[in-house]
Amino acid sequence: xxxxxxxxxxxxxxxxxxxxxxxxxxxxxxxxxxxxxxxxxxxxxxxxxxxxxxxxxxxxxxxxxxxxxxxxxxxxxxxxxxxxxxxxxxxxxxxxxxxxxxxxxxxxxxxxxxxxxxxxxxxxxxxxxxxxxxxxxxxxxxxxxxxxxxxxxxxxxxxxxxxxxxxxxxxxxxxxxxxxxxxxxxxxxxxxxxxxxxxxxxxxxxxxxxxxxxxxxxxxxxxxxxxxxxxxxxxxxxxxxxxxxxxxxxxxxxxxxxxxxxxxxxxxxxxxxxxxxxxxxxxxxxxxxxxxxxxxxxxxxxxxxxxxxxxxxxxxxxxxx
Amino acid sequence: xxxxxxxxxxxxxxxxxxxxxxxxxxxxxxxxxxxxxxxxxxxxxxxxxxxxxxxxxxxxxxxxxxxxxxxxxxxxxxxxxxxxxxxxxxxxxxxxxxxxxxxxxxxxxxxxxxxxxxxxxxxxxxxxxxxxxxxxxxxxxxxxxxxxxxxxxxxxxxxxxxxxxxxxxxxxxxxxxxxxxxxxxxxxxxxxxxxxxxxxxxxxxxxxxxxxxxxxxxxxxxxxxxxxxxxxxxxxxxxxxxxxxxxxxx
Numbered sequence: 001x002x003x004x005x006x007x008x009x010x011x012x013x014x015x016x017x018x019x020x021x022x023x024x025x026x027x028x029x030x031x032x033x034x035x036x037x038x039x040x041x042x043x044x045x046x047x048x049x050x051x052x053x054x055x056x057x058x059x060x061x062x063x064x065x066x067x068x069x070x071x072x073x074x075x076x077x078x079x080x081x082x083x084x085x086x087x088x089x090x091x092x093x094x095x096x097x098x099x100x101x102x103x104x105x106x107x108x109x110x111x112x113x114x115x116x117x118x119x120x121x122x123x124x125x126x127x128x129x130x131x132x133x134x135x136x137x138x139x140x141x142x143x144x145x146x147x148x149x150x151x152x153x154x155x156x157x158x159x160x161x162x163x164x165x166x167x168x169x170x171x172x173x174x175x176x177x178x179x180x181x182x183x184x185x186x187x188x189x190x191x192x193x194x195x196x197x198x199x200x201x202x203x204x205x206x207x208x209x210x211x212x213x214x215x216x217x218x219x220x221x222x223x224x225x226x227x228x229x230x231x232x233x234x235x236x237x238x239x240x241x242x243x244x245x246x247x248x249x250x251x252x253x254x255x256x257x258x259x260x261x262x263x264x265x266x267x268x269x270x271x272x273x274x275x276x277x278x279x280x281x282x283x284x285x286x287x288x289x290x291x292x293x294x295x296x297x298x299x300x301x302x303x304x305x306x307x308x309x310x311x312x313x314x315x316x317x318x319x320x321x
Numbered sequence: 322x323x324x325x326x327x328x329x330x331x332x333x334x335x336x337x338x339x340x341x342x343x344x345x346x347x348x349x350x351x352x353x354x355x356x357x358x359x360x361x362x363x364x365x366x367x368x369x370x371x372x373x374x375x376x377x378x379x380x381x382x383x384x385x386x387x388x389x390x391x392x393x394x395x396x397x398x399x400x401x402x403x404x405x406x407x408x409x410x411x412x413x414x415x416x417x418x419x420x421x422x423x424x425x426x427x428x429x430x431x432x433x434x435x436x437x438x439x440x441x442x443x444x445x446x447x448x449x450x451x452x453x454x455x456x457x458x459x460x461x462x463x464x465x466x467x468x469x470x471x472x473x474x475x476x477x478x479x480x481x482x483x484x485x486x487x488x489x490x491x492x493x494x495x496x497x498x499x500x501x502x503x504x505x506x507x508x509x510x511x512x513x514x515x516x517x518x519x520x521x522x523x524x525x526x527x528x529x530x531x532x533x534x535x536x537x538x539x540x541x542x543x544x545x546x547x548x549x550x551x552x553x554x555x556x557x558x559x560x561x562x563x564x565x566x567x568x569x570x571x
Binding site: 070071072075095096097099100103104105106107108110111112113114115116128132133134135136137138139140141142143144145146181183184185186187188189190191192198200204229237240241246247248253254256261262272273279282283284285286296297298299300301302303304310313314317318 | 332334335337338340347359415416417418420421439440442443444445446447448451452453454455456458459460461462463464466476479480481482483484485486487488489490491494499500501535536537538539540541542543544545547549550551552553554555556557558559560561563564568570571
């Protein structure tokens, strides 16, 4: 299959999630005797193009009109590149970027799309894609029927692609800015800089739930422990709804899906929606005052007690070493 | 102004989901169904816009499915939708075909705004709104946590992985809702009684001039379960010991 990877970047480097999607693309290219091309969109992309070329051949759509990731323009460029038989499959990491933009491109490319794929198999000339449904209660295996297959993959399900021995080519593509749609104006992005790793990329994630009563306590307990472990902070939906943590902290079915080496669920009861976002973590620790909390059903180690007493003790004992 | 609110009927989220005997679908025999929670948020937002507007605003709820869908459309009417439309299909329809059917509804209804859930909590696809916006060539503002009517369109706060992004879109537009947009109301008893008397308009795929073209074929489905054994530890010291010396993760 000729595979087009829509890569996300920070202006200088590919994002880790995209390198994981590239891991999927590389596997599939080997299985199908195909190829992988990486498409970068944005403005001022020379540095990131050089980074991407370490992994694959690169197409660059570099134009002032693409400075901000607006769905209508980005989707049009992607569909123009991928359409007309140029590629068999378009893939990206299942992030909010792809959910917004690559899904719209999918609509322009005939709608054969599978979201959040966690495994795949090439069998009898068919691509079988496994994806969770019903908040992860079931895994469905699906086959797509359409002119182009669109696949977003869960980054934690695939290993990051390795650097190739020989760098790929870099080719600029023409962007006709005047022909692009212009109905969405980007006004700004308000992000809360925590100075901690991104929750989807961290080796360790420390998450707080309903037992945490306010933002100060979250920072003092969850934040301090996370810093001690070099971890990212996350939270259950309850804390986001209560305004205690920002939305980008939410781990769960409708938030971020994570699978770190260690996930610490502190004062989180374990609603199905939360479990969908973290149950594939390698090691799970749960601390909760309720011995019957469902979080213990997915945990490897459980400790029953009050997080307000146990987290400070944990921090102190880790510091003491 | 007219606001179209497409909705989906999904199993209540606190139910245990089991795979049916065919190994291709879930067992729905014992499941209570509800309006997809994100679509309830979309309905609430549309009703609030109509309540707060000085101009008349008509809110039209749409469902795609069979007779069983009436119950959820009556819920939509009880929450404040003026009219409800059922596009009749006798089998599950994937996001691509939902979007195609909705394009036909849009051609008949000419709404200025479509508000719908960012994803349905059954298939978790997160596609239909984006497909619809693409097919209509309308702007989209997905994962909305705040929607304001402004000169020439909407200003929308969007929940993204990086934080809250603000965009301006012209109308007509498609908005998909995130959790923090609002808290849907419970319908009052009088509004439930009124909703019972309303007619639900029905449209068939033939009337809409559309043949379903499946894009996603489910070839297998299996339940997932945790096979972890939780070791209960009695102290912080024990926990640190396990993480350090057994799991070796800290």
